[in-house]
Structures are given as structure tokens and as C-alpha cells.
Amino acid sequence: MENRDPLFEVSREIVGADFQSAGDISGEVKKILLQAGFPPPFIRRIVIAAYEAEMNVVIHAFKGIFTTVIYPDKVHIVIDDEGPGIPDLELAFQEGYSTAPPHVRELGFGAGYGLSNMRKCSDTLKIDSHVGEGTRVTMDFLVKSQRDGAEVEK
Amino acid sequence: MVLKLRSDFFHSVLLDEEKCKGCTHCIRRCPVEAIRVKGGKAKIDEELCIDCGECIRTCPNHAKYAQTDSMDDTLQRFKYSIALPAPAFYPQFQPNISVGKLLDGLLKLGFHEVFEVARGAEILAEEIKKYLSLKNIPKPVISSACPAVVRLIEEKFPSLTGTLLPLDTPLGIAARIARMRAMEKGYRSEDIGVFFVTPCPAKVTEVRQSSDDVGRIDGAISISQVYSRIMNMLDELEEQKSLQFSSWKGIGWARSGGEQESLNEGEYVAVDGIHDVMSVFEKIEMGELSGILYCEAQACVGGCIGGVLAVQNPFLSKVNVQQLVKRYPEYHLLDDREGKELVREGVFRRRRPFQARDVLKLDTDYRKALEKYQVIEHILENLPGLDCGACGSPTCRALAEDVVREKAQEIDCPFLLREKMLELSREIFDLASKVPQTMNEERGKQTIESNQDSGTATGESGS
Numbered sequence: 001m002e003n004r005d006p007l008f009e010v011s012r013e014i015v016g017a018d019f020q021s022a023g024d025i026s027g028e029v030k031k032i033l034l035q036a037g038f039p040p041p042f043i044r045r046i047v048i049a050a051y052e053a054e055m056n057v058v059i060h061a062f063k064g065i066f067t068t069v070i071y072p073d074k075v076h077i078v079i080d081d082e083g084p085g086i087p088d089l090e091l092a093f094q095e096g097y098s099t100a101p102p103h104v105r106e107l108g109f110g111a112g113y114g115l116s117n118m119r120k121c122s123d124t125l126k127i128d129s130h131v132g133e134g135t136r137v138t139m140d141f142l143v144k145s146q147r148d149g150a151e152v153e154k
Numbered sequence: 155m156v157l158k159l160r161s162d163f164f165h166s167v168l169l170d171e172e173k174c175k176g177c178t179h180c181i182r183r184c185p186v187e188a189i190r191v192k193g194g195k196a197k198i199d200e201e202l203c204i205d206c207g208e209c210i211r212t213c214p215n216h217a218k219y220a221q222t223d224s225m226d227d228t229l230q231r232f233k234y235s236i237a238l239p240a241p242a243f244y245p246q247f248q249p250n251i252s253v254g255k256l257l258d259g260l261l262k263l264g265f266h267e268v269f270e271v272a273r274g275a276e277i278l279a280e281e282i283k284k285y286l287s288l289k290n291i292p293k294p295v296i297s298s299a300c301p302a303v304v305r306l307i308e309e310k311f312p313s314l315t316g317t318l319l320p321l322d323t324p325l326g327i328a329a330r331i332a333r334m335r336a337m338e339k340g341y342r343s344e345d346i347g348v349f350f351v352t353p354c355p356a357k358v359t360e361v362r363q364s365s366d367d368v369g370r371i372d373g374a375i376s377i378s379q380v381y382s383r384i385m386n387m388l389d390e391l392e393e394q395k396s397l398q399f400s401s402w403k404g405i406g407w408a409r410s411g412g413e414q415e416s417l418n419e420g421e422y423v424a425v426d427g428i429h430d431v432m433s434v435f436e437k438i439e440m441g442e443l444s445g446i447l448y449c450e451a452q453a454c455v456g457g458c459i460g461g462v463l464a465v466q467n468p469f470l471s472k473v474n475v476q477q478l479v480k481r482y483p484e485y486h487l488l489d490d491r492e493g494k495e496l497v498r499e500g501v502f503r504r505r506r507p508f509q510a511r512d513v514l515k516l517d518t519d520y521r522k523a524l525e526k527y528q529v530i531e532h533i534l535e536n537l538p539g540l541d542c543g544a545c546g547s548p549t550c551r552a553l554a555e556d557v558v559r560e561k562a563q564e565i566d567c568p569f570l571l572r573e574k575m576l577e578l579s580r581e582i583f584d585l586a587s588k589v590p591q592t593m594n595e596e597r598g599k600q601t602i603e604s605n606q607d608s609g610t611a612t613g614e615s616g617s
Contacts, residue, residue, distance in 0.1 A: 008524040026440055034312070036523045037515030044313035044439065051440035070524060117441065149292075149316075 006069045006076075008032070014057045014064040016083070022058045025066045026051040029077075036070070041148035045121035046075055046141050052114040053137050057081045059104050061134065074123075075141045085131035093119065120150045166221045166358035166374075167205050171195050173217035178543035180209035180218065185428045186309060190556070191546040201513055204305035205356040206428050206453040207462040220355035220463055223373035225380065229264045232347030232372065236332045237265040238325065241272040241400075241408035242353040242458040243377055246466045249477035251388070253405070257397040259384040260351075267336065268397055271350070272404030274328030275299075277488060279403060279416035281321055281502045286417070286447055292317045294423065294438060294446040297413055299323050302356035302453035303431060304508065311435045312510030322369075322504045324407065325350055325360065330369045330501045337368075347372045351380050353461030354454065365505040376463040401485040402478075409468075409475045410457035413450040420447045427455040516558060530554040538569045 010032070012025045029050050033043045050068075057064035061083025069076040086092050092099075093115045100110020119125050122139040129135040141147075176194035181187070188202035189209060196217070198209075210218040229235055237260040244253055257268045286295060298304050298319040307314050322330075329348050336346045350361055352374045364371040384391075406412030410426035423446050425434045431451045437443055454460030456468035459475065466474070488496070496502065516530075517523035533554040540550070545566040547553040556562035565571050 007521055008528065023436070023440060027436060030439065032524075032527060034514045035516045035527055036520040037512055037518065038520065040313035040315070040510050047313075047439055048441035051442075072521070 004071065004073075006071055008036075008070040009068070011065055011067045014054060014061075014066055014079075014081070016058060016060075016062045016064075018058060022055060023051060026054050029068050032068070032070070033075070038143070039148070042141065042143060042145075045147060045150050046077075049118045049121040049139055049141075050077060052118050053077070053079045053139070055109055056114055056135075056137075057083070059100050059110055060084060064134075073143050077137075077139045077141075079137045080134065081136075082134045085133055085135055086127070086129040087131050089127060089129065121147065123147060164359060164362045165198070165200055165203050165205055166355040166362070167198065167203060167207060167210060168219055168221050169196055169198060170217045170219060173215045174213075175215050175217075177214070178546075178548075179212050179214060181546070181548040182541070182543050183208050183212040184548065185432060186306065187548045187552050189548070190561075191543075202309065204302045204309065204453075205354075205359045206302035206306070207355045208428060210355070210462045220358060220376070222352065222355075222358055222376040222379070222463065223349070225263070225375050225383075228347065228349055228373050228375060233345040234267070234336060234341045235265050235347040235349060236267045236269055236336060237263075237349055237351055237375075238269055238271050238274075238328050238332060238371075239351045240325075240353050240357070240377065240458060241270075241275060241405050241412070242461060242464055242471070243351050243380070244272075244405060244478055245408055245459055245471040245474035246377060246381055246464060247384075247474070249474045249481065251391070252393055253398045253400065253478070253482065254393045254395045255391040256384065258392050258394040259387065260380070261394075261397075262387060262390065263380065263383055265349075267332070269328050269332035269335070270398070270400045270404065271324050271328045272400035272407060274326075274331065274404070275324035275407040275412075276400065276404035276416060276485065277331075277496070278321060278324050278327050278502065279413070280488065280493070282319065282413075282448075283418055285319065285321065286420070294443050294449040295319050296438075296449045297451055298504070298508070299407075299413065299450075300356065300452045300458075301360040302354070302428065303451045305356075306428070306431070306453070307435070308509055308511045309513055310432070311439060312512065313439060314435060315508040315510045317438075318508050320504055320508075321502050323360065324404070325357065325371070326364070326369055326505070327501055329364065329371045330499070331496070333368050333370070334499065334501075343368070343370075349373045349375055351375050351377055353377050353458050353464045355462065356453065357461075363506060368499075369505060377461075378463055378465050381465045398482075399486060401482045402480070403485045405478050405482060406475065408457060409459050409472050410450065410452055412457065412475075414448065417448065421445060422448045422450065424450040426452045426457050426460070428453045516555075526558045530558050533557055533564060536564070536570065537567055540569070544568050 026047055030047045061081035064079055064081030067078045091097055095116045096112040098110050098112030104110045123142045123145050124140040126138040174195045176191050178191055180196055181189045181191060186202050186204055188199045189196050244256055260268050296318050333346055333348055337343060348371050350371055352358055358374040361371045361374040403416045406415050411424045414422035414424055425431050456472055459471040460468035515523055516526040534551060537550040545553050547556050553562055557564055
């Protein structure tokens with residue numbers, strides 16, 4: 001029986017509307033995975049999904065906690081935010097649908113591909129959202145997966 | 155395990171130990187943190203160096219240099235020598251000196267023939283257009299023309315290796331065509347010497363790694379070496395229009411933005427300067443630029459004209475490029491037969507495959523690697539975070555990594571050393587303050603009293 005205990009865990013705080021630091025956490029996750037020696041295509045899809053999730057909190061929420069747990073066979077990411085929540089999840093998954101305000105879109109974010117890209121890149125994606133309270137996004141990335149090399153839209 | 159070829163470790167950026175004062179300018183400027191100062195001298199890690207030349211640019215003592223070939227030796231080595239001038243060669247001169255004259259200058263220096271890398275670039279541009287029109291290519295496609303950028307990706311952005319343009323460089327293409335043409339004229343390959351007139355050390359490395367067939371490039375001569383000689387014979391130069399095949403299309407590749415201008419309309423990004431290139435690659439890795447078709451990336455500020463072996467200030471040569479681009483508006487299409495022949499000969503095929511190099515990983519076993527990562531974080535907590543470089547490593551994190559990789563000690567940090575010395579001196583002070591009981595009235599009394607209290611007389615001080 002293989003040991004399923006986590007090998008590594010790190011939690012970071014995300015501050016809403018802080019575009020200066022946006023992407024720092026995904027960058028750190030990338031660095032950890034690179035130094036751990038995971039295969040590049042595996043790292044790539046994690047980083048894309050992590051960045052989308054991180055940006056969602058920066059754009060929409062007040063604050064959030066980004067937790068990365070590395071297991072021998074998978075990477076588990078949980079992003080918990082205090083924010084407006086997602087009223088219609090099905091709609092939010094539609095490519096091109098966005099509720100990002102104009103000033104955010106001007107920065108090149110919020111094109112409406114966030115959730116669908118996260119779904120394409122992860123092996124499991126779970127979204128728990130309560131309007132007016134916040135959203136919890138849980139993603140798993142399996143080391144042995146067919147998803148490496150997933151192409152994303154922007 | 156990836157088999158490492160000997161040539162992988164060839165580097166053109168070298169250190170002149172005499173001149174190196176062991177200062178820390180270079181270690182902090184190196185984009186891949188490949189330099190450490192040890193024993194008062196900078197040491198370049200061959201496995202990490204990407205030959206970008208940033209250290210040459212930044213060294214106040216000019217202790218870093220690029221190893222190139224001497225022109226006089228070069229010309230004696232072969233019966234038939236061909237010069238391949240980089241696009242960045244032309245704008246080193248005033249734009250009123252025509253390309254035809256400059257090419258004549260190369261012949262007057264002793265070369266038997268010239269073939270312009272700018273021509274190679276515009277022939278390549280047509281192939282890039284074809285490649286970009288393919289479906290299902292990973293986007294954005296990143297230009298593979300700058301060898302320093304290619305090495306940067308292989309090392310620091312391994313997940314982007316699959317997006318590099320899988321075609322040869324303008325230099326590689328020019329070299330192949332030049333040798334093929336000379337062989338058609340009846341020269342044997344071993345008698346033909348093909349030499350690149352280079353603006354940068356990264357290209358010298360590309361030359362050293364060139365394949366050993368028709369694509370062989372026999373040497374690299376710095377632009378600066380050729381420049382002074384041509385400047386001394388400006389009056390003798392004759393306009394030789396027939397030598398020039400390049401136009402605005404290829405000449406423009408000398409500076410950042412030239413590649414995209416030579417392609418069709420589309421969404422392109424052009425980024426220059428290795429540190430800015432890295433910030434754009436970070437974004438590409440996060441999926442930010444997937445709407446972009448092609449990313450032109452050059453290690454030097456301004457593009458190839460900013461190479462450390464160029465002579466002219468890159469901002470001035472950029473003006474010269476603009477003039478040349480205007481001056482040569484007429485692009486000569488390859489005829490179909492010729493184009494097909496080049497494809498058949500495999501002129502565009504890239505010989506050296508892109509290889510993600512896992513130099514960043516801390517251990518071959520990722521469990522152990524992650525443990526080491528945590529040790530690094532722990533060490534970092536004790537370091538001052540000044541990134542001063544006084545320990546010989548470029549940043550505090552780099553020192554922590556070096557400690558974990560057993561290449562340095564924590565105590566190499568002068569602040570940590572000072573702290574430890576302070577601790578030690580406090581201990582010494584404390585010890586020195588302690589007076590033996592034979593001489594200390596206070597302690598003598600206490601000992602007697604405490605012995606009386608407990609009713610035992612061990613004679614121990616009990617401190």
C-alpha cells in the first residue's frame with residue numbers, strides 16, 4: 001500500500017483587486033513543481049488553472065485563501081474566497097460569458113474563459129458557491145492523466 | 155536520463171580571471187543565476203549559462219568576454235571562404251553606405267563569397283507563414299531565432315519548449331544554402347569555409363553546435379572585428395549591387411519587431427531584453443497570451459543590434475535599420491522551383507531538437523526534492539532578505555538553494571556570520587564574567603547558605 005500522505009502543503013492569502021501581486025501565487029506553485037521535478041506539461045496545465053482561479057479572486061472577491069497540497073500522485077488545489085458568489089454556475093462555465101467590470105477587461109482580464117479553462121486543465125473541478133458569501137473552488141490534477149497538453153482559449 | 159552531448163557544454167561567454175575583481179555585479183544581473191563568486195573570482199556554471207551576454211554588458215572591469223574566431227586565421231583555413239553577415243551588421247554603419255558596398259568590403263577583406271543572413275531570414279519568413287497557418291499548433295508560437303532565448307526556455311520555462319518554432323534559424327538556413335551553392339560551383343565541401351559575422355556570443359555557441367553536414371558553420375567572427383577593418387577602407391568600397399539579395403524584409407530582422415513585419419497580418423508580440431522576455435514567458439505559461447499567434451523574443455535590448463559584439467549604440471543603429479528598410483523596398487520572391495528544392499534539401503528543418511532541461515529540480519526523487527524545498531524555505535527565514543550578493547550567490551534564495559545543493563554554507567552570509575559571532579561573543583562574555591567561587595564573595599556566601607538549607611554539603615555551586 002502506497003503512502004497517500006501529503007508531501008507538501010502551502011497556503012497563501014489573495015487580496016481582492018490587488019493586480020500588482022496577481023499571479024504571484026501561481027508563480028510560486030510553478031516554481032515548487034519545477035523544483036520538485038514534475039513533468040513540464042503537467043506543470044503547465046496546473047499553472048494555467050491556478051492562475052485563472054487566482055485571478056478570479058483578484059477580480060471578483062474581497063479576499064481568499066489559496067491552498068496547494070502535493071501528494072505523490074496528484075496536486076490538490078483549494079481556493080476559498082469571501083466574495084459575491086456565482087449566481088448561475090452553468091452560465092459561468094459558458095465560454096465568453098463574463099461578469100468582469102469594464103476596467104478589469106481593459107487590463108486584459110475577465111474574457112470569460114476562466115472556468116472553462118480550469119475545467120479543461122484539471123482532472124476534477126468542484127465549485128461550491130453561495131451568493132453573497134463566497135466561493136470554494138477545488139481542483140485535482142493527476143500525475144497520470146490524459147490532459148497534459150490541453151489547449152486553452154483566451 | 156538525457157544523454158548530454160559534449161557540445162552542450164560549449165560556451166562562448168568566458169571569464170578573464172586577471173580582470174575579475176570578484177565584485178557582485180554580474181551575479182545579480184544574470185537571468186538564470188548561473189554565476190557565483192568564489193575565491194574572489196566569478197565562476198560561470200556551464201550547465202546553466204545561456205550565453206546571453208548580460209554579464210559582459212554589466213561587468214565594470216570588462217572581465218567577461220565572448221570567444222570568437224580571429225579573422226586572419228579564419229581566412230587561411232579554407233580554399234574557399236564564405237562570409238555570412240548578420241542583418242545587424244549593416245546598421246553598424248551610416249545608412250548612406252549601401253549594402254552592396256558593405257558586401258564588397260567583405261570580399262575585399264579576403265572572403266571569396268558572401269551570403270546574407272538577411273536573405274536567409276526572408277526565405278525563412280515564408281516558411282514561418284506556412285507553419286503559422288497550420289491548425290492545432292500550440293500558441294503562441296515562440297520564435298527560435300535567438301539561441302539565448304531557446305536555451306532560456308529549455309532551462310527556465312520547460313513547458314514552453316513545445317511552442318518553439320520548429321524551424322532552423324536564418325543563420326542555419328543561410329549557411330546551408332551558401333555551402334550548397336558553392337558545391338554546385340564545383341568546390342568540395344571540405345574546402346569550403348562558412349563564417350558568420352556575429353553580433354552576439356549566443357550565436358557563436360550556435361555556430362559551434364552546427365551540424366557536421368551541409369549545414370556546418372566553420373567559425374564566428376565578431377562584428378566589431380570586421381567593423382574596424384571596413385571603416386579603414388571605406389573609400390575603396392565599390393557598389394556591388396549583384397551581391398545583394400536581401401530587402402527590407404530580412405534586413406529588418408536586425409531589430410526587435412522585424413520578424414513580425416516580415417509575416418502576414420496577425421496578432422503578434424515582440425519582446426526584447428532578456429529580463430522582459432522572462433516576464434512575458436511567465437505570462438505565456440499562465441495562459442495569458444493564448445490569443446497571440448507568434449511571439450518574437452530577443453535576449454538583447456533592441457534585438458540583434460543590441461548584441462554585445464555590435465559596435466554601434468543600439469538606439470542609433472535602430473535608426474539606421476529604419477533607413478535601410480526604406481532604402482530596399484523590393485523583395486525578391488523565391489521562384490517556386492527554388493523554394494521546392496530548398497524544402498526537398500531539408501534547408502528549413504531544425505537539426506538540434508528542443509530539449510527541456512530539468513536543471514531546476516532539486517532531486518531526482520520528487521519526495522526528496524519537496525523535502526529540500528522546505529529546507530530552503532526554512533533557511534530563507536534566517537537570512538536577511540537583502541539579496542546583496544555578498545555571500546557570492548545572487549539572492550538569499552539562491553544561497554539557500556546552494557546550501558541545499560551542498561554548494562555553499564549558510565555561514566557564507568556575512569550577516570548570519572555576524573549574528574553567530576555576536577552570539578558567540580555573548581557566550582564568551584558570559585563565561586568571562588563568571589568568577590571562580592574561590593574568588594567570589596557573593597557566590598561563596600550563597601553556596602554556604604544553600605548548603606545549609608538543604609542540609610547537604612556537596613561543595614557544588616549549583617549554578
